[in-house]
Amino acid sequence: MLKSVPKLKSFNSPRTIANKLIRELQRKLPQYLLFEIYQKHFLFYQRVLAQKPKDKNKIYSLHEPDVYVIAKGKDHKQYEYGNKVSIVSTKDTNIIVGVASHDKNIHDSKTLTVAISHANSNRNKPIKQAVCDRGYVGAKIVLGAHIILPKKALKRDNRYQRDKKRKLCKRRAAIEPIIGHLKSDFRLSRNLLKGQVGDEINVLRPLHK
Structure with missing residues (x-):
């Protein structure tokens, strides 16, 4: 038995x-x-202990309760845990003129106000055009800056306007290696500072090196 x-x-x-x-x-x-x-x-x-898998505003870390999930949509990395960061660089020289750390997981289009505001504070003239990726759909004009997104050309645009928009959207891709450089060489991929203030310090730290 x-x-x-x-x-x-x-x-x-x-x-x-x-x-x-x-x-x-x-x-x-x-x-x-x-x-x-x-x-x-x-x-x-x-x-x-009471939260369930499908609950909203879940706590993912006991020592960092403000951490949230960011959907990446990539095959090798579908999600990231942390907080969103916005990087603003110039079109020709790729100099970083503005950064912003976001304490809430808001839509990308709503992060532009803080990012452009910080960039304008570091420039002599306000930004008139901002080229973003498709994740920022919904934003058209933010703080006087016209938001340009990659999309189908309008029928009313002539050949010059279409080529200009295409070149600007291609040029936007130049910020991707800058972001990778900040993550790998300036430790932005992992934040060791605590709290929302620590998130803001962690973003500003590479700019002072």
Whole structure:
């Protein structure tokens, strides 16, 4: 007759272990510690344990609660965890004139206001044209700058206007190696600084080297 093997404690899921620890602490800690000093921490941990896979505004990191998921749409890397960063560079010389760190996972078109505002503060003249990729669809004019996106040529455009837009959209691709350079050589791919202030410092740090 086969005997059932007793379930080992190590087989319990991390969620089960964490729930047991919280219940044990709630039983043994004095009331003033639970409701005065550590109440915020207990509520935070209970929120993490109660969240489900399809919930919105989930917490992905205990030490960095502001981290969110960024959909990349690439085969080798579908998602990234962190925060969005906007980079603004000049058309001809590829000099970075503006950066912005975004604490919320908003649509790309809504990130242009902060990015262009920071770039304008570092220039003598405000930006009149900004060439972006298709992810910024929906934005047309931001802070007086006309947003140019790669799309089908308009019927009213003549040959010169079509060629000019095509060249500008091709030129936009020059910022991709700059972003890769910032990630690989200036450690923007991993942020070791804590909090939203740390995110902003991490973005500005390469510009001062």
